[in-house]
Amino acid sequence: MFRTAVGAVGLLAALAAVPPASAESNSDYSVLIISRERLEVATSCEIGVYLNDQLSGRVFQEQSTSFNLPPGPVDVRLRLLPGQMPGCAAGIEDQRSTRLNLQAGQINKYRIAMGHNGLELRRASLGY
Template identity: 85%
Template structure:
């Protein structure tokens, strides 16, 4: 009984040291929107969106995605993903990424297009 009481007192003491979670503080972030709304990429294959070399989204035709990111630089890379569609097997592809410098409170919209070196991002109008 004494052990349980001491354990409970110790646990409560440890919880008092940990600061409470709060939604307040540094809430500055930027919004990055990437769309594949237009038929500029002539493939039915799924396109993978990589942020800082981590797969963050997968897009088919007529889809878009958005990310709430901290301000600062972010590397964006795209590649065709192998999947259910025939002919979507990954081959030799360009591993270049686009570096975007995001600012707090900024909303940026890009669309996926095909350029001379493969898939690329082009700035798009926010439309509102």
């Protein structure tokens, strides 16, 4: 009985020494929204969103995706992804990415459009 009581007191003392978990404030990250809400890209293929050369999201027509990212530079690349739709197999494509400099506490919205060199990001208004 004595050992159990000493063990319980020791466990409570150890838990008291651990600092409580706390959520970071909203200004510690930036929000990046990438939208395909308009029909500017004339394909029904899925578009992959690569952040720093890692596939981070997929966007279909009339959809958007968002990311909570730390402030600083991020490279964004868009690419047609092979999928269930015919004609969506990846071919020779532009491998350039767009470098965005994100600020803490900022909400950035971009829309996907078709440019001279293929898919590109264009700044969009937040609309609220």
